[in-house]
Amino acid sequence: MSWSTPEPLRRYLTDLVAVAGEVLGAELGGAYVAGSVGLAAYQPGRSDVDVALICAGPLDHGVAGELVARLRHEALPCPARGLELVVYQQKVARSGTPEPGFEVELNTGARMDFRVSYGPAQRPSADGLFWYGLDRSILHQSGRALLGPPAADAFADLAPDDLRRLVLDALRWWLARSVPAGEVPAPGAEDAVLGACRSWVRLRTGMWLPKVAAGRRLLDEAGPLVDADTTELVERSIAARDGGPPPTGAAARAFQRRVLADLAGTPA
Known part of the structure; x- marks a missing residue:
């Protein structure tokens, strides 16, 4: 991490990538921070931490569950308001699709309601299915690579x-x-x-x-x-x-x- 981030957040992101690597092994193809951190607008005490992981293929439900268990705030305390984590298959990240297409979504933090979804079918449409395509567009432009190729190569923008x-x-x-x-x-x-x-x-x-x-x-x-x-x-x-x-x-x-x-x- 060569960009400016508060030291507690820097350590947290390093630990998050290490845990993801332990759980996913060779399936982990990249880890990226987006949102306010990617846009160089992080405000301690106010901002969330938005992280996207890329996996090589579909995640086994047991592996996905272990990832959630080890990354939730109770296991790996988040120094921000909360963590918003989304896991995508590599082919989805590079497709430019407007569809949600995620494997796992996790919201967790001291000041954030816990929520986990294992695929778009578990995400109520009333909660908005537009987030994911927009987030990948932001990642394409301004994502910061914690692991893997540059975000502009890992994520395609929307048409x-x-x-x-x-x-x-x-x-x-x-x-x-x-x-x-x-x-x-x-x-x-x-x-x-x-x-x-x-x-x-x-x-x-x-x-x-x-x-x-x-x-x-x-x-x-x-x-x-x-x-x-x-x-x-x-x-x-x-x-x-x-x-x-x-x-x-x-x-x-x-x-x-x-x-x-x-x-x-x-x-x-």
């Missing part, structure tokens, strides 16, 4: 039409399930706003950016989408990530709708 569809699906999902539309500051509203900014920036500029950088990029480049209220909303959302008051739920949801309408080409 433009598939990327656009999944980004719009994600925006609709967040709009349906995000912060309540009240007129009071709503914790989490800042991430709803900045997540919408990141979606806008990816489709309009071709780049995945961290949420804060995406918010600033939108203010610089979104033209008619940006007015005084939008500027105040985005700036407040950025400040909220460092402890300031979040925006109201009503303002966040109105902004999400405007971004979705802009990207979908429909009236707001």
